Amino acid sequence: MEERNNTTTPATEAKKCSCGWGAFVVGLVVALILGWWVLPNLMKETKKQPIAFSHVEHVQNQGMTCEQCHFVRADGSFSGTPTTAQCAECHFTVLGSNPEEARFVREYVQTGREIKSEWLVYQKQPDNVFFSHALHFGPLAELRGPKETAAFCSKCHLNVAETDVPPVYTENRLSGYSENTMLMWGCERCHAEHMAMGNTNASNACFTCHK
Amino acid sequence: MDRRGFLKFAAGGTVGLVASPIIWNTLYDAVYWTQNWGWIPRLKKGESEYIPTVSKLCPSGTGFVVRTVAGTPVRTIGDKNNPVTHGAMTALAAAEAELRVSPARLKTPLRRSPDGAYVAITWTEAETLLKQKLQEAGSSVAAVSGDPTSSINEVLTSILNQRGSSDFYFMPDEEQPAAVAWEAMGGQGRLGYDMENSDCILAVGAPVLESWGVVAANRSAFNRTHPVAGEPTQKLLYAGALQNNTAAGADLWLPMKPGTDMALLLGVAHLLIKAGKQGFAAGLANFASFAAAYTPEKVSGITGVPVARLEAAAKALAEAKKPLVIAGSALGAGGSAGPVMVAVAINMLLGSVNREGGLVDMPFPVSVVAHATEYRETMRKRFVNYTQAVAAGKTKAPALLLVYAANPLYSLPADSGMKETLSKAGYSIAVASFMSETCEACDLVLPAALGMEAFDDVQTPYGSGRVTYALARPVAKPFAGARSAGELFIALAQELDLELGVKDMPELLYKHAYALGAPFRAMMDEGRVFTAKTALPASPLFYNWEAIRSAASARGAEGDIQVAPVVVLGMGTAQTAIPPFATKVVTDYQLKGKYSVAQMNSATAAKLKVNAGDHIRLVAGNNVEITVVAAIFEGILPDTVSLVAGLGHTAFDQFSKGKGSNVLALTSVCREPGTGLPVWGLAGVKAARA
Numbered sequence: 001m002e003e004r005n006n007t008t009t010p011a012t013e014a015k016k017c018s019c020g021w022g023a024f025v026v027g028l029v030v031a032l033i034l035g036w037w038v039l040p041n042l043m044k045e046t047k048k049q050p051i052a053f054s055h056v057e058h059v060q061n062q063g064m065t066c067e068q069c070h071f072v073r074a075d076g077s078f079s080g081t082p083t084t085a086q087c088a089e090c091h092f093t094v095l096g097s098n099p100e101e102a103r104f105v106r107e108y109v110q111t112g113r114e115i116k117s118e119w120l121v122y123q124k125q126p127d128n129v130f131f132s133h134a135l136h137f138g139p140l141a142e143l144r145g146p147k148e149t150a151a152f153c154s155k156c157h158l159n160v161a162e163t164d165v166p167p168v169y170t171e172n173r174l175s176g177y178s179e180n181t182m183l184m185w186g187c188e189r190c191h192a193e194h195m196a197m198g199n200t201n202a203s204n205a206c207f208t209c210h211k
Numbered sequence: 212m213d214r215r216g217f218l219k220f221a222a223g224g225t226v227g228l229v230a231s232p233i234i235w236n237t238l239y240d241a242v243y244w245t246q247n248w249g250w251i252p253r254l255k256k257g258e259s260e261y262i263p264t265v266s267k268l269c270p271s272g273t274g275f276v277v278r279t280v281a282g283t284p285v286r287t288i289g290d291k292n293n294p295v296t297h298g299a300m301t302a303l304a305a306a307e308a309e310l311r312v313s314p315a316r317l318k319t320p321l322r323r324s325p326d327g328a329y330v331a332i333t334w335t336e337a338e339t340l341l342k343q344k345l346q347e348a349g350s351s352v353a354a355v356s357g358d359p360t361s362s363i364n365e366v367l368t369s370i371l372n373q374r375g376s377s378d379f380y381f382m383p384d385e386e387q388p389a390a391v392a393w394e395a396m397g398g399q400g401r402l403g404y405d406m407e408n409s410d411c412i413l414a415v416g417a418p419v420l421e422s423w424g425v426v427a428a429n430r431s432a433f434n435r436t437h438p439v440a441g442e443p444t445q446k447l448l449y450a451g452a453l454q455n456n457t458a459a460g461a462d463l464w465l466p467m468k469p470g471t472d473m474a475l476l477l478g479v480a481h482l483l484i485k486a487g488k489q490g491f492a493a494g495l496a497n498f499a500s501f502a503a504a505y506t507p508e509k510v511s512g513i514t515g516v517p518v519a520r521l522e523a524a525a526k527a528l529a530e531a532k533k534p535l536v537i538a539g540s541a542l543g544a545g546g547s548a549g550p551v552m553v554a555v556a557i558n559m560l561l562g563s564v565n566r567e568g569g570l571v572d573m574p575f576p577v578s579v580v581a582h583a584t585e586y587r588e589t590m591r592k593r594f595v596n597y598t599q600a601v602a603a604g605k606t607k608a609p610a611l612l613l614v615y616a617a618n619p620l621y622s623l624p625a626d627s628g629m630k631e632t633l634s635k636a637g638y639s640i641a642v643a644s645f646m647s648e649t650c651e652a653c654d655l656v657l658p659a660a661l662g663m664e665a666f667d668d669v670q671t672p673y674g675s676g677r678v679t680y681a682l683a684r685p686v687a688k689p690f691a692g693a694r695s696a697g698e699l700f701i702a703l704a705q706e707l708d709l710e711l712g713v714k715d716m717p718e719l720l721y722k723h724a725y726a727l728g729a730p731f732r733a734m735m736d737e738g739r740v741f742t743a744k745t746a747l748p749a750s751p752l753f754y755n756w757e758a759i760r761s762a763a764s765a766r767g768a769e770g771d772i773q774v775a776p777v778v779v780l781g782m783g784t785a786q787t788a789i790p791p792f793a794t795k796v797v798t799d800y801q802l803k804g805k806y807s808v809a810q811m812n813s814a815t816a817a818k819l820k821v822n823a824g825d826h827i828r829l830v831a832g833n834n835v836e837i838t839v840v841a842a843i844f845e846g847i848l849p850d851t852v853s854l855v856a857g858l859g860h861t862a863f864d865q866f867s868k869g870k871g872s873n874v875l876a877l878t879s880v881c882r883e884p885g886t887g888l889p890v891w892g893l894a895g896v897k898a899a900r901a
Binding site for chain 1: 212216217219220221222223224225226227228230231232233234236237239240241243244246247251252253254256257258259280
């Protein structure tokens with residue numbers, strides 16, 4: 001029977017080892033590139049808002065307040081996005097020279113198309129999250145002016161108060177939710193740490209948000 | 212690359228992926244993705260509105276406020292401003308927002324194809340078919356309505372009358388025997404009960420806190436007269452076989468064997484006459500003489516009620532300033548007129564007629580549609596007499612049978628002739644909101660809007676002590692392809708060039724409000740409800756002791772075991788079946804798996820040699836056999852089992868179909884002596900362990 005020779009020379013061993021570590025490093029680098037840049041971008045899709053709405057124009061130039069479009073209704077529910085009818089209270093006809101405004105009047109106001117149902121909400125939560133804006137507006141009454149209000153709201157939302165065009169909406173292809181949707185740890189910054197924003201007294205029990 | 216190199220490459224790749232956010236982000240995204248699954252309910256978001264209106268599904272016309280979110284009804288809440296129900300609600304009305312989108316809801320007109328299956332058709336095709344069939348039928352048209360409080364009936368009767376048919380009927384209900392009894396005693400108006408202002412009520416066989424009369428109003432009045440921390444201002448005495456909610460709430464419960472109402476009432480009458488309560492009217496002496504035979508001991512023997520309780524009830528009535536006696540049945544249909552006659556007689560003895568807190572002689576609802584039949588006339592007709600005559604071949608089967616807001620195939624006894632009438636009718640049409648047993652047997656099924664989706668009204672339901680008028684206003688669009696039944700019938704009449712005198716439902720409702728002097732605009736805009744204490748001049752009442760004697764000669768139920776049906780509105784009605792929202796209140800004492808539960812006391816269980824949880828067979832006199840599960844409940848008389856009504860559906864949805872047995876299957880139609888009324892309130896059965 002032929003004897004198997006399991007010995008290798010030291011030179012051959014060193015060569016193989018070097019090649020193996022190279023493969024490991026290549027694999028690592030490829031995976032890091034895939035995991036940090038390629039796959040995340042493949043899983044996302046960018047979308048534009050139906051109308052290039054300018055907060056700067058409405059707040060800074062026209063002097064509107066946040067509450068004219070974003071307000072708590074009498075029943076405690078929150079109206080975050082205005083309807084076409086609300087917009088048409090001013091834009092029943094074209095008021096300025098912005099072509100986007102003219103398009104809004106032409107395509108939405110004059111046809112009755114509902115802008116609210118097409119507007120992409122950056123932080124839309126699934127229905128299993130019970131969130132009340134009214135309950136989170138405690139400090140709002142003490143804030144003065146749009147800047148302070150925007151700073152307060154941007155603790156959770158994108159700060160759009162000083163944007164001339166809406167931020168790009170990035171949607172996850174798998175879930176259909178925006179990449180800006182707040183994850184549970186975001187809620188727990190306050191709910192688990194009572195002193196995070198002053199004493200919030202917020203409960204962190206499951207049923208606080210999941211009814 | 213050799214094998215070892217590849218493995219190292221893979222290991223490097225794995226470490227790299229773990230060190231990147233892709234895996235963790237994908238897991239997060241997967242969690243959010245799970246919330247997109249189709250079966251997860253979606254919340255409706257938007258502005259809330261609270262719109263007061265009334266329920267058309269609840270037999271007592273409960274007033275409620277519908278909460279809508281972005282125009283979709285999401286909840287019904289008791290309306291505290293409603294002058295009839297004062298914020299009280301029935302379990303059925305509480306489930307109406309969910310019933311609107313029930314799986315059994317009809318979504319589109321359906322026509323039976325030659326192979327027996329239904330095919331969806333458009334409303335245009337359905338209307339053409341309806342018109343064509345009505346024209347072909349000529350005067351051979353019959354219709355039945357299960358909603359006696361609606362003005363839509365007037366449109367239907369007008370169409371039938373103008374086509375030459377007088378075959379319009381109401382489904383059998385609680386009022387029909389009461390109307391017979393009231394007329395027999397000389398009443399000229401409509402029988403009403405001022406329960407709210409009475410200080411002592413004796414309800415015999417009528418579960419006033421569960422299913423009898425205007426339940427929501429009854430419960431509201433009970434709450435107000437029985438404060439939690441205070442002395443009750445009203446005594447409620449209840450006679451029934453089962454310690455139900457009414458018995459539990461009553462100040463005195465008289466445990467009475469099923470079907471012995473007449474004897475108990477005559478016993479009470481005898482005791483009151485002895486106590487000097489002798490409201491004078493013609494026939495008093497003869498009535499007193501007849502009632503004298505019902506001594507407390509004899510009555511106790513017949514009814515099972517202890518003499519002391521019988522005397523206590525009579526004493527409470529005699530001492531009360533505004534006593535009221537009510538007779539009725541648990542099933543709400545198929546009851547006898549006899550007990551109501553004696554109840555009227557007792558109220559006469561007590562001077563409780565047309566007096567605050569007593570019986571009220573009320574006006575009948577008026578008709579405002581041209582050529583419509585008056586309510587009173589329709590109330591005098593018996594649908595079961597018609598269906599039995601058609602089944603027996605004594606009356607020609609209609610060329611067209613229209614069933615509106617009713618499910619007679621489920622809610623009438625098997626020998627009522629309904630099945631045969633449906634099969635003999637040339638063409639059958641059901642106008643309903645849910646796919647009921649009757650819908651499944653009809654040739655054309657038309658989806659009707661609910662009360663909260665269309666204009667309709669509630670005219671004084673039976674059991675009320677005052678004239679009431681409420682509008683059902685559309686607070687939401689009709690579900691799927693449903694359509695207002697009222698508008699459908701009005702459009703049909705217009706297509707056929709028939710004269711109605713109204714062009715649409717709002718005009719019909721306006722005419723009704725105008726006839727009553729009701730504030731139509733406030734009713735339309737604000738949902739106000741009109742009430743009026745309108746009593747007719749006193750009717751020439753007399754003690755019709757001969758009619759009472761005839762009715763008292765009725766045979767009791769046969770069989771070893773008496774069945775006491777229990778009606779709770781949480782089980783819905785024949786038209787709705789069990790509301791999906793209410794399934795959580797169906798208890799193990801009502802339904803166990805696919806079997807109805809028969810409650811009995813331990814003495815009965817020992818006699819039948821069964822234990823709790825055992826299956827038993829109940830065989831009725833009509834040879835119908837059902838299998839039920841035994842449960843022990845000591846609040847029920849010996850030799851009696853109670854079965855909840857509303858089970859045993861063979862249609863509707865997964866929440867009702869194949870659940871339990873229909874208690875009505877055990878009943879048979881018989882005729883009440885004297886009045887000739889078709890009655891089926893009694894059911895005696897033989898019971899044995901299965």
